[in-house]
Amino acid sequence: MTVIRRHRWLQALLLFGPAAIWAAAFIVFPMVEAVKMSLSQVEYYHLVHDWTTKNFQLFFSNPLYTEALVRSAVRAAIVAALAVGISLPLAHFISFRVKRHQFLWFAGVVVALWLGYLLRIVGWRILLGREGVLNGLLTSAGILEHPTKVLVFNPFAVILVQTHLAMSFAFIPIFVVMQRVPHRLMQAASDLGAPRWRQILEVEAPLIAPGVAVGATFAFVLSFGDYFAPQLVGDPGSIGIANLASSQFEHGLAWPLGAAIGVVMIVSIFAVLALPGILLAIYRRVAGLRARRGPEPSRVSSGALEGVPGA
Secondary structure: OOOHHHHHHHHHHHHHHHHHHHHHHHHHHHHHHHHHHHHEEEEEEEEEEEEEEEEEEEEHHHHHHHHHHHHHHHHHHHHHHHHHHHHHHHHHHHHHOOOOOHHHHHHHHHHHHHHHHHHHHHHHHHOOOOOOHHHHHHHHOOOOOOOOOOOOOOOHHHHHHHHHHHHHHHHHHHHHHOOOOOHHHHHHHHHHOHHHHHHHHHHHHHHHHHHHHHHHHHHHHHHHHOOHHHHHHHHHHHHHHHHHHHHHOOOOOOOOHHHHHHHHHHHHHHHHHHHHHHHHHHHHHHHHHHHHHHOOOHHHHHHHHOOOOOO
C-alpha cells in the first residue's frame, strides 16, 4: 500500500486500468475489426483483405440502404422527442409537486427496466394484436364490430414500442438534474412576478438542459440501433438499418457489406453524441453574449420611478 501511495501513476493504473482493458476489448477492438472487414471482400467464400471501398459505394448507391438509414434516423428522432416530451412534465411533477415518497414515484417510472427487453416487446404485441387486450376492449364496448389489424405491424406500433423502451432511459438523467434545481430559485422568480411559463423557460430550462440532452441522446441511440421492435411489431416498410446489417451476416453471407453498414451506424451515432455538446456550446455562447449586453430596462421599474423626487 505504501508503494501505491507514493506513485500516482500506479494509482491511476489501478483506478482506470480495468475500465481501459474492458473498453479496449469490447469497444475499440470490435470497432477496428469492423472497419477492417468493411474494407474487405468475400471471394469464393473466403474473406479477402484488399482494402477496397466498394462496400461503402454499394451502400450509398443503393436506395434500399440509404432509405433505411434515413428511416431509422427519423424514427429515432421522433422517439427521442416523444420520450423527452413525456419525461419532462413527469420529472417536473415528481420533483416540484410530490412532497413525500418521491422514490416510489421514481421507481414506478423506471420499473420497466426490471423487465426483459423482449418481454416488453412481446407484451405490446399481445396488447395490440388482433386477438389482443385492446381489440377485445374495443369490440366489447361496441366501438369496433370486428378486431382491427391496424394497431400492430406498422410504423406507428414501432414508434410506440420504442418510445416505451426508451422513456426510462430518457427520464433518469432528466429527473436527476431536475432534483438539483434549487426550489428557492423558482420561488424567487415567482416572488419577482415571473409567470409560471417564464419560470420554467428562463430558470429551470437552462439548468436541466444537460440532462435533457443526455436523455434525448440515450433515446435516439437506443431507437436508432434497435433490431427487435421493427422485426416483431413492424411491417416490411418499418425495417431499420440494424435489420439490414443483421441480414447481411445471417442470410446474405455479405459480411463486408454488413460491416460497412455497421461502420456507418457507428459514425452516425458518434455524430449524434457530439451534437448535444455543440448545441449546448452555442446556447452558452448566446447566453454569454446576452449577459454581457446587460438586462433590458424594466418597464415596471421605470414606471415606479415616475413621480419620485430626484428620479
